[in-house]
Amino acid sequence: MSDTVIRCDELTKYYGKNRGIENLTFEVRPGQVYGFLGPNGAGKTTTIRCLLSMLRPTSGKAYLFDREVSVDGQELRHRIGYVAGDVALFEKQTGQWMIDYVSGIRGRPGPSTKELCERLQFDPSRKVRELSKGNKQKLALVIALMHDAELLIMDEPTSGLDPLNQQVVFDILEERTSVGATLFLSSHILSEVERVCERVAIIRAGTVVAEESVETLLDRALRTIQVTYTEPVADDMLSGIPGATSVERVGECGINAIVASDIDGALRRIMQRPIKDIEIEHATLEEIFLEYYGHIDGEEGQ
Amino acid sequence: MNWTIFKASLALRRVSLAWYAVGITAYGWMIIAFFPLIEQNPEYMDIAEQVWGEDLLAAFGGAGLEFNTLGGFLGIEYLSLMWILIVGAAVIVFAAGALGGAVEDGTMEVTLSQPVSRVKVALTRYLSMAAYAVMLCLVTVVSLYLTGLLHGVDVPLDAMGLLFVACTLLSLAIGGLAFFISAMTTGKGRTISVSLGVIVAMYLADLLGNLNDDYSWLSNISLFHYWQPNEVIDDLVLASQTWLVFGIASVLFFAAGMYAFLRRDVV
Known part of the structure; x- marks a missing residue:
């Protein structure tokens, strides 16, 4: 063989x-x-x-x-x-x-x-x-x-x-x-x-x-987490999400977070407030490339 | 050789083969039907010479030809130009599709992803082109013979046998050239245009060599200089240089085509 x-x-x-x-x-x-x-x-x-x-x-x-x-x-x-x-x-x-x-x-x-x-x-x-x-x-x-x-x-x-x-x-x-x-x-x-x-x-x-x-x-792949809370989001929610590479506010009650690792820790943190809706998506392959290997224009990544 | 590829190559061209055969038969029939009129009226030859002039006749390979012999008449009216156009186009289009065209349309990838070597594919495609050419040459002589019977024209069988050999050699030389170009290029259209360009250049070289003594050497580099169907039919002579030139051209173009195809990328 x-x-x-x-x-x-x-x-x-x-x-x-x-x-x-x-x-x-x-x-x-x-x-x-x-x-x-x-x-x-x-x-x-x-x-x-x-x-x-x-x-x-x-x-x-x-x-x-x-x-x-x-x-x-x-x-x-x-x-x-x-x-x-x-x-x-x-x-x-x-x-x-x-x-x-x-x-x-x-x-x-x-x-x-x-x-x-x-x-x-x-x-x-x-x-x-x-x-x-x-x-x-x-x-x-x-x-x-x-x-x-x-x-x-x-x-x-x-x-x-x-x-x-x-x-x-x-x-x-x-x-x-x-x-x-x-x-x-x-x-x-x-x-x-x-x-x-x-x-x-x-x-x-x-x-x-x-x-x-x-x-x-x-495990290394990114997830995009879109959360809508039942009440307005306090500023402290925008920081301190483990593994997040970026977090942004969406309206008064929502956030979008991109999480590169420790999805468990990130979710625990996010769920500390009452949630109305949540959507978690795998990042596209292009997003993984951008995150881990630099931009797809030929630059060297990590 | 691979029989599946051989049969498939011919099956893919069976409709075009039928149309070319119809064209050859129809044109040959028309010329044979005219021949008794010319044979019985030798003064038409004088009229033709007055209308065209000796130079123009010579340019188109008609110098010294007699219209009122079967070989002379078929040579000038059919086999020296129209037949070459029909059969030349047929084998060039076949060869163009066999390699370069197949690379372009992706079917070469289908074939070569199977357990078959490039050598076998190229050899088989060449042999199928040769079989296609042989069939067209066979149709040429058989249709001349049969329409001769129909119109009371004496078309000797032995002359047709030798003409079949000569036609096959010329069509293989032209087909070999197209095979070589097809092996190097990607795309059917490119192969056809380059092959036709070379064929037209050879025809013009022969034309110029016949028109002007200073350029007579040009004739020697043209395949058409060695194409004398009138001698084949009237005198039952296939000159040794015709055998050699057409034979060597066929073998060299085939070998060069194989070499090019084995070295190239096929997608």
């Missing part, structure tokens, strides 16, 4: 003078559910395309199942199911034609094809150009999952899907990982990653700026 399923060593890709990724180093272990987080343009898709040998790295190396992708790419792709971030299909053909095309190249029909079509409520008899964005995404998912691959590389897999189908997709992914598949999930949606991933790498400006467990990330 391989020690690592994915390994990047100082992987660098430049498009001419423009940076794609730079000195990217991380590894994914067998059976892991690994999130690859970053805003658009951070280099997530470039990394995946290097892993699949579609892009030739400028320097550094990429390995799948401990074998170099530039050497053994064809054989390694037998073990991979891939959903591209920007799904492209043969527009004039039917979904079934696409399924047969991929099965033909792989040399065998996908054992899970029928089940996946049923669960995703996808009709493969329709022409691709007649499909909505969501249905094209379903087709891409069927193609990626139908051969029960050991490694699933998913670049924004729920893009264009409604919440019900997103749920189905995550159910399927959870089933696959529960029987040993490794999932590499690229996304800019924190809630998606939070739901399924054990470990995440955060990529910014082409470089991994943090790699940690989801638990740690969420």
Whole structure:
């Protein structure tokens, strides 16, 4: 068994003078559910395309199942199911034609094809150009999952899907990982990653700026707390909230607080006065970046 | 080679193949239908020379050709220009979609994310283009032969056999050029425009070389200088330099295209 399923060593890709990724180093272990987080343009898709040998790295190396992708790419792709971030299909053909095309190249029909079509409520008899964005995404998912691959590389897999189908997709992914598949999930949606991933790498400006467990990330993540009290807020409430990075008054009876840590302590303090309404939200990924890694304009963060 | 990709490449172009075949058949039929009239009236050749002049005829490869032979007539009226336009366009568009076009529309990513090597994909796409060209060349000679029977024109089978070989060699040379350009570029339109630019430049080089002795060397760098369908049909001769030039061009363009495709980014 391989020690690592994915390994990047100082992987660098430049498009001419423009940076794609730079000195990217991380590894994914067998059976892991690994999130690859970053805003658009951070280099997530470039990394995946290097892993699949579609892009030739400028320097550094990429390995799948401990074998170099530039050497053994064809054989390694037998073990991979891939959903591209920007799904492209043969527009004039039917979904079934696409399924047969991929099965033909792989040399065998996908054992899970029928089940996946049923669960995703996808009709493969329709022409691709007649499909909505969501249905094209379903087709891409069927193609990626139908051969029960050991490694699933998913670049924004729920893009264009409604919440019900997103749920189905995550159910399927959870089933696959529960029987040993490794999932590499690229996304800019924190809630998606939070739901399924054990470990995440955060990529910014082409470089991994943090790699940690989801638990740690969420512990460090910001929350926005909006509180409406039953009576006007005294000035002393605006100070002394543990872990708050900013607190502001909203009208006479409300406050907005951004809490970076110690959510328990912050809530205890806030709830010392009678509350009419309270709303707690996870910060967006961008807000986490801004808080922990500096602004997303290329400045170095903490 | 990968059979799934081979069959899919041809299936994706089956409608265009049918339309090109209809075009070739219709045009060839029209020319064959005209031929008995020209054959029985040799004075038309004198009229043509008076109207166009020897220089202009020479420029378009008609110097020394006799309109009233099948090879001469087919050569000047069909195979030296219109046939090249139809079949050249067909193979260029095919090659453009095979690599550069597939990279542009994202279908190359679908294919190459599967367990198949770039070498196999490029080789298979080239072979499917070659099969497409062979089918069009077959339609060319079969339609000439059958419409000849219909109009009482003696179209020798052996001449058609040799013409099929010559047509295939030329179309592979043009297709190889487009394959090479397609392997280096992203986008179907870019491949088509660059390939057509090179083909038109070669045609003009041949034209200028035929018009002016000072520039006769230009003809030698043009594929069209070696394209003599009249000799193939009338004399059953496919010159060794034609074999060599078209054959070498096909192999070199194919090899250069493979090399370029293996080194490039494919998204």
